[in-house]
Amino acid sequence: MRTLEEHRAAVEARINDWCGALPPAALYEPMAYLMRLPAKRVRPVATLMACEALGGDPKSALDVALGVELFHNFTLMHDDIMDRSPTRRGQPTVHVRWNENTAILSGDAMLVKAYQCMGADPRVLQVFNRYALEVCEGQDMDMAFEHRGGVGAEEYMAMIRRKTAVLLACAFELGAIKAGGQEGQQAALGRFGEKLGLAFQLRDDHIDAFGDPRVTGKQRGGDLRAGKKTWLLIRGLELEQGTGALTEAMQQASVARDIGAMIDALVRLGVRDASDALIRSLEEQAMAQLDALGVPEPRKAPLRALALGLMGRSA
Amino acid sequence: MRTLEEHRAAVEARINDWCGALPPAALYEPMAYLMRLPAKRVRPVATLMACEALGGDPKSALDVALGVELFHNFTLMHDDIMDRSPTRRGQPTVHVRWNENTAILSGDAMLVKAYQCMGADPRVLQVFNRYALEVCEGQDMDMAFEHRGGVGAEEYMAMIRRKTAVLLACAFELGAIKAGGQEGQQAALGRFGEKLGLAFQLRDDHIDAFGDPRVTGKQRGGDLRAGKKTWLLIRGLELEQGTGALTEAMQQASVARDIGAMIDALVRLGVRDASDALIRSLEEQAMAQLDALGVPEPRKAPLRALALGLMGRSA
Numbered sequence: 001m002r003t004l005e006e007h008r009a010a011v012e013a014r015i016n017d018w019c020g021a022l023p024p025a026a027l028y029e030p031m032a033y034l035m036r037l038p039a040k041r042v043r044p045v046a047t048l049m050a051c052e053a054l055g056g057d058p059k060s061a062l063d064v065a066l067g068v069e070l071f072h073n074f075t076l077m078h079d080d081i082m083d084r085s086p087t088r089r090g091q092p093t094v095h096v097r098w099n100e101n102t103a104i105l106s107g108d109a110m111l112v113k114a115y116q117c118m119g120a121d122p123r124v125l126q127v128f129n130r131y132a133l134e135v136c137e138g139q140d141m142d143m144a145f146e147h148r149g150g151v152g153a154e155e156y157m158a159m160i161r162r163k164t165a166v167l168l169a170c171a172f173e174l175g176a177i178k179a180g181g182q183e184g185q186q187a188a189l190g191r192f193g194e195k196l197g198l199a200f201q202l203r204d205d206h207i208d209a210f211g212d213p214r215v216t217g218k219q220r221g222g223d224l225r226a227g228k229k230t231w232l233l234i235r236g237l238e239l240e241q242g243t244g245a246l247t248e249a250m251q252q253a254s255v256a257r258d259i260g261a262m263i264d265a266l267v268r269l270g271v272r273d274a275s276d277a278l279i280r281s282l283e284e285q286a287m288a289q290l291d292a293l294g295v296p297e298p299r300k301a302p303l304r305a306l307a308l309g310l311m312g313r314s315a
Numbered sequence: 316m317r318t319l320e321e322h323r324a325a326v327e328a329r330i331n332d333w334c335g336a337l338p339p340a341a342l343y344e345p346m347a348y349l350m351r352l353p354a355k356r357v358r359p360v361a362t363l364m365a366c367e368a369l370g371g372d373p374k375s376a377l378d379v380a381l382g383v384e385l386f387h388n389f390t391l392m393h394d395d396i397m398d399r400s401p402t403r404r405g406q407p408t409v410h411v412r413w414n415e416n417t418a419i420l421s422g423d424a425m426l427v428k429a430y431q432c433m434g435a436d437p438r439v440l441q442v443f444n445r446y447a448l449e450v451c452e453g454q455d456m457d458m459a460f461e462h463r464g465g466v467g468a469e470e471y472m473a474m475i476r477r478k479t480a481v482l483l484a485c486a487f488e489l490g491a492i493k494a495g496g497q498e499g500q501q502a503a504l505g506r507f508g509e510k511l512g513l514a515f516q517l518r519d520d521h522i523d524a525f526g527d528p529r530v531t532g533k534q535r536g537g538d539l540r541a542g543k544k545t546w547l548l549i550r551g552l553e554l555e556q557g558t559g560a561l562t563e564a565m566q567q568a569s570v571a572r573d574i575g576a577m578i579d580a581l582v583r584l585g586v587r588d589a590s591d592a593l594i595r596s597l598e599e600q601a602m603a604q605l606d607a608l609g610v611p612e613p614r615k616a617p618l619r620a621l622a623l624g625l626m627g628r629s630a
């Protein structure tokens with residue numbers, strides 16, 4: 001069994017080859033620019049790991065893994081236009097470095113390139129088509145939520161499931177398919193990826209609000225300060241039930257630029273504990289899927305290591 | 316053999332079913348809006364005709380034909396953003412009626428939907444992937460040409476080949492593949508579509524400048540007045556060779572808002588005759604491909620009728 005680092009190195013090498021083989025036309029430059037920015041490559045690594053866990057040769061899943069990473073970067077290129085994001089991975093976004101039209105068109109071509117990597121396997125295409133649409137639906141829900149009040153915690157979970165979790169599910173499922181895995185194994189790995197993706201996203205928001213800056217190395221409450229609607233805020237507004245405990249703290253924060261009162265309110269409302277419990281539950285649900293795979297324990301070890309790494313715990 | 320109208324009716328019925336089966340989510344509304352605007356459906360009809368000409372059942376090509384029309388409309392949705400076009404087929408464009416983000420995202424999902432229609436046939440996907448990239452490259456060249464001088468007639472032809480002609484080539488080739496046609500037949504139908512697409516585009520520009528308003532029903536010189544870089548203008552600038560005959564007329568036109576002098580200059584420079592000759596030559600090259608198909612004459616009759624219709628001549 002290969003280690004996470006070995007899989008990642010294989011992905012990086014494939015990405016490098018792919019970028020090097022692009023035609024010189026202006027349309028392709030932004031693709032190489034975005035693909036070459038340093039990234040964790042969680043999704044393509046997930047594909048290779050799932051393939052190997054079910055007894056397949058991870059090399060046979062390398063193109064599909066590349067396709068998943070291309071799709072992910074296509075969504076980043078277009079989401080950054082829609083969200084007016086100036087930077088991505090510490091560098092200017094494509095629509096800032098080039099222009100909006102180039103980001104639209106290069107993203108379009110990148111989606112075609114992702115399909116090129118997927119090949120013509122009916123099982124692969126069925127899964128990819130379905131999840132690709134769900135990712136678009138997730139971005140649509142996310143944008144709609146920004147412009148309306150009263151978004152509930154359940155709706156929010158449905159949004160991040162589509163927007164971020166399903167692509168990890170897709171990555172694992174495609175690896176299972178390339179290994180020739182059974183449908184039950186494919187489905188179990190899909191659920192593993194989905195629960196893990198949800199847990200990871202919620203944990204990201206949790207750490208932003210409650211993490212120790214000495215450990216995270218980041219200023220606390222960046223999301224809260226930016227007014228980002230996270231699960232924490234949405235659940236907090238549900239729990240304050242007319243007391244206005246959180247709403248008041250939010251108004252205070254927007255005036256005094258101090259989010260200490262907001263964090264206190266979230267703790268008092270029990271949101272920190274609820275978030276903690278939800279993350280642990282999702283993590284357990286994810287890990288339980290591995291038991292359903294029906295493969296020997298050593299084959300699952302890299303998947304566990306990947307999951308623990310994503311959840312900020314060493315293996 | 317079915318008539319053009321019968322094929323078109325089959326396409327319209329399939330589009331109607333497809334629109335009716337879309338999920339109610341906001342993401343899908345703009346797709347149905349654009350697909351339901353009255354259109355000639357030349358590309359999907361081409362797919363069905365090619366399939367039947369080679370002895371296939373056109374019904375077997377209906378989903379692929381729908382995929383071609385979805386892809387075409389996806390490019391319209393995104394091109395209209397890039398070109399800042401307010402109307403499409405006499406109605407507000409998607410980014411005007413909704414907003415730019417919706418047009419980006421709905422277009423993305425529409426491309427996925429087009430792939431869904433293509434299925435998992437390796438021959439279909441290979442052709443579609445290749446041509447889809449060429450269409451993106453064509454739009455990229457088109458935008459680049461708007462911002463630079465000195466574009467040559469050959470470059471211009473390379474641009475419209477990618478931007479408009481290859482999708483007609485793609486439509487015919489996919490029909491050939493669905494009929495189980497030989498590679499030589501597929502290639503001949505591809506060239507048929509490409510030459511026809513080029514001739515059609517050039518003819519469109521030709522009529523705008525030299526057509527009889529009593530016949531066309533449109534004011535003469537709309538493109539010239541809008542400053543659009545057509546083949547006529549590009550070839551005219553090549554032919555004036557330092558005499559400035561056309562450049563002068565263009566300056567006059569932009570001041571006096573009269574394009575009569577431009578049209579006169581184009582005629583004197585021989586551009587009208589050259590355009591006429593080029594269109595006829597492309598048309599002949601297209602028709603010659605039908606001889607290479609190796610199928611009985613009656614099977615080719617609908618293809619000839621489609622071509623004559625596109626070239627503004629009754630069959």
